[in-house]
Amino acid sequence: MDRAFQVDLRGMVDLLSHHLYGSPRVYLRELLQNAADAITARRAADPAAPALIRIEPPELTGDGTLRVHDTGIGLTEEQVHELLATIGRSSKRDVLGFGRHEFLGQFGIGLLSGFLVADEIRVLTRHGDGPTVRWTGHSDGRYSVEPAAGPEQRAEPGTTFILVPRRGAEQWVTTSTVTQLARHYGSLLPVTVRVGGEQTTVGAPPWQRRAGTAAERREELIRYAREQLGFTPFDVIDLAVPEAGLTGVAFVAPNPVNPAVRAGHRVYLKRMLLADNIDDLLPEWAFFAHCVVDATELRPTASREALYADSLLAATRDALGEQLRDWLVRLADEQPQRLYEFLQVHHLGVKALALHDDEMLRLVERWWPMETNTGPATLAEFRRRHGLIRYAATLDEYRQLAAVAAAQDLAVVNAGYTYDRELIERLPAVDRQILVERLEPTDLTTRFDAVDPATELALRPFVSAAQAALDRLGCEVVVRAYDPVSLPALYLVSRAALFADQLEAARERADELWGGVLDALAASGPPDRPQLVLNHRNPLVRRVTTLGDPELVRLAVEALYGQALLLGYHPIRPADAALLNNSFLGLLGRAVPDQENE
Missing domain, CATH: 3.30.565.10 (Histidine kinase-like ATPase, C-terminal domain)
Structure with missing residues (x-):
C-alpha cells in the first residue's frame, strides 16, 4: 500500500x-x-x-x-x-x-x-x-x-x-x-x-599507529603530509584534547603563509571525514599550522560540513593553541637553532601570540632579531648593550633618524614592522626592570652642538633670510653642528607638529559642524613647528651661509629643504613639490648662463 x-x-x-x-x-x-x-x-x-x-x-x-x-x-x-x-x-x-x-x-x-x-x-x-x-x-x-x-x-x-x-x-x-x-x-x-x-579503508589514523620507533613514526607522518596535504612540514606536533575526544597532529608549514588567510584543517568525527577546510579549529595567531584531527565529542552542523560553534569547540581551540605554544617553548629550551629557523619563516604568528602571552613575549625578546641602527640584535641583546630600548615607532621615523642617531651615539630599534612597537611597549609589564623609550624626532636636537656665540651672531642675517623663505611652509630654520658631516640638513617633525598638520588637513575637508569640533581640538595653543636643522659642519652649508645674494640664499635654502624631505622619507605636499621644482629650476637658471642676452 x-x-x-x-x-x-x-x-x-x-x-x-x-x-x-x-x-x-x-x-x-x-x-x-x-x-x-x-x-x-x-x-x-x-x-x-x-x-x-x-x-x-x-x-x-x-x-x-x-x-x-x-x-x-x-x-x-x-x-x-x-x-x-x-x-x-x-x-x-x-x-x-x-x-x-x-x-x-x-x-x-x-x-x-x-x-x-x-x-x-x-x-x-x-x-x-x-x-x-x-x-x-x-x-x-x-x-x-x-x-x-x-x-x-x-x-x-x-x-x-x-x-x-x-x-x-x-x-x-x-x-x-x-x-x-x-x-x-x-x-x-x-x-x-x-x-x-x-x-578503500586503511585502518587507524596515521598518528595512532604506534609501530616502529619514534623516528619511524615521524617519518610516516611527514610522508602522510607530503602525500595528502602537498607539502613537507617543518615539524610535526602531536595534539590531544581528552574532553573533546580529540587526537591528531599539527603540521607546521615550511614556508611563509598569509596571516590574514586562516588555514583549513582536516577534521574527522568518529573517523568519518567532516571537511578538509575547517577554519576555526585553532586560534587566529596559529596560522602557520595545518591540523589533521579526529574527535568524538565535537558537534557537526546540520550539513556535517563544519563544526558547531559551542563552548566545547572554544575550549578545544584554546587547548590546541596552548599545545602549539608549549611546542615553541620546548624549541627555545631544547633546539634554539630550530626555533631561529622557525622564526625566520613564521615570526608573525609568534609575535601575534606574544601580544597577550608573557612566555611568548620573553621568547620573542630573547630570540627574534630586530633591525637596529647598530646592526641586527634581539631585544635582550640590545638591552644588555645599551641599558634601555629606545625605538622609532614607525618605519618612516626610523629611516629619517637611524643614521643621524647613530652618529650621535644613540642606538635605536626599528619598531615599524608588524607588532614590534606593541611588543616593545609591553615589555615593562612583564619585567619592571626593562626600560623603553620612544625616540622623539626633536630629541635629536638636544644631542646636536650649538655653534659658538660669535658664529651664531654672524649667521643671524642668513637665518632671517632662510626663515623668510620657509615661513609660508610653516617650518622653523635652526643651525646646529652634528654628525655625519656629509648630511647638510635634517627635517625634524615632533609628534605634536605632525598631529597639528593632520588636524589642519582634516579641518580643510570637514563640514561646518566637524570643523568646529576640530577647531576646539586645535585651540590649546600654537603647535610646535617642524624644524629644518642645517648642519654647520657641512662645507656646502657653510658656503651657503656666506652668500650675499638674497635670491640665491632663498633658492639654496629651498633646495636644502627639499633634499631633507626626500632623504628623510617625508611625505611631499603639493606646496613642497612646487618649491622643489622652483628651487631646482632657479638654481639651474643661475648655473647656466643666458648666452642669447650676452
Whole structure:
C-alpha cells in the first residue's frame, strides 16, 4: 500500500541540494555514515558481528543502480515506518536503544541525501532473525513498505541501499567516482569498506599507529603530509584534547603563509571525514599550522560540513593553541637553532601570540632579531648593550633618524614592522626592570652642538633670510653642528607638529559642524613647528651661509629643504613639490648662463 511522507519531499530535496549540502557528492558520505552507525549498533550487542560495508557501482550491478550493503543491525518493519517516513527525526536512541553519542549521523536525513542523485531509493533491511523488509521511496513524496521478494531476501542481518540514478546524475555513481568518494570520506572508518573488489579503508589514523620507533613514526607522518596535504612540514606536533575526544597532529608549514588567510584543517568525527577546510579549529595567531584531527565529542552542523560553534569547540581551540605554544617553548629550551629557523619563516604568528602571552613575549625578546641602527640584535641583546630600548615607532621615523642617531651615539630599534612597537611597549609589564623609550624626532636636537656665540651672531642675517623663505611652509630654520658631516640638513617633525598638520588637513575637508569640533581640538595653543636643522659642519652649508645674494640664499635654502624631505622619507605636499621644482629650476637658471642676452 502506498503511503505519503510526512514532509514535502520535493522541497526537502531542494533544500538539501541548494542550501544544506555544498555538493551532491556528500550523498555517499551520508550512506557510509548510516551503514557505519548500523554496524556500531549491532556490534554493541554482538562484538563478534562482522563490520563490512560493500559498495557495488552500476558497472557491477548491471542494472544501472548503485548498491551499498552493510552488516549492521538492520530494521524491523515498524522501525522502517518510523525511521524512513519521519525524515530527520532523532530516533536512534528511541528505536535502536543507543544514545546518539554512539552514532555519526541521523538516519532519516542520511537516507534523504540519496535523492540528491536519485529519483528512486530502495532499501532492503533485515533485523535479527526477522524477515527482510523492502522500502521503496520516490522523490515525488511516495513510499511503500512490503515484504521482500525471494531474490531480495538477505541471508544475514543488515541493510542494502539501492539508488536508481536520475538522468544527468549518472557521473556521481560511476566506479571511479564512488571509489574516490569512499576513500576521501571513509578511509579511516573502523570498519572495512570495499568498492567492488577494492578496499578503500586503511585502518587507524596515521598518528595512532604506534609501530616502529619514534623516528619511524615521524617519518610516516611527514610522508602522510607530503602525500595528502602537498607539502613537507617543518615539524610535526602531536595534539590531544581528552574532553573533546580529540587526537591528531599539527603540521607546521615550511614556508611563509598569509596571516590574514586562516588555514583549513582536516577534521574527522568518529573517523568519518567532516571537511578538509575547517577554519576555526585553532586560534587566529596559529596560522602557520595545518591540523589533521579526529574527535568524538565535537558537534557537526546540520550539513556535517563544519563544526558547531559551542563552548566545547572554544575550549578545544584554546587547548590546541596552548599545545602549539608549549611546542615553541620546548624549541627555545631544547633546539634554539630550530626555533631561529622557525622564526625566520613564521615570526608573525609568534609575535601575534606574544601580544597577550608573557612566555611568548620573553621568547620573542630573547630570540627574534630586530633591525637596529647598530646592526641586527634581539631585544635582550640590545638591552644588555645599551641599558634601555629606545625605538622609532614607525618605519618612516626610523629611516629619517637611524643614521643621524647613530652618529650621535644613540642606538635605536626599528619598531615599524608588524607588532614590534606593541611588543616593545609591553615589555615593562612583564619585567619592571626593562626600560623603553620612544625616540622623539626633536630629541635629536638636544644631542646636536650649538655653534659658538660669535658664529651664531654672524649667521643671524642668513637665518632671517632662510626663515623668510620657509615661513609660508610653516617650518622653523635652526643651525646646529652634528654628525655625519656629509648630511647638510635634517627635517625634524615632533609628534605634536605632525598631529597639528593632520588636524589642519582634516579641518580643510570637514563640514561646518566637524570643523568646529576640530577647531576646539586645535585651540590649546600654537603647535610646535617642524624644524629644518642645517648642519654647520657641512662645507656646502657653510658656503651657503656666506652668500650675499638674497635670491640665491632663498633658492639654496629651498633646495636644502627639499633634499631633507626626500632623504628623510617625508611625505611631499603639493606646496613642497612646487618649491622643489622652483628651487631646482632657479638654481639651474643661475648655473647656466643666458648666452642669447650676452
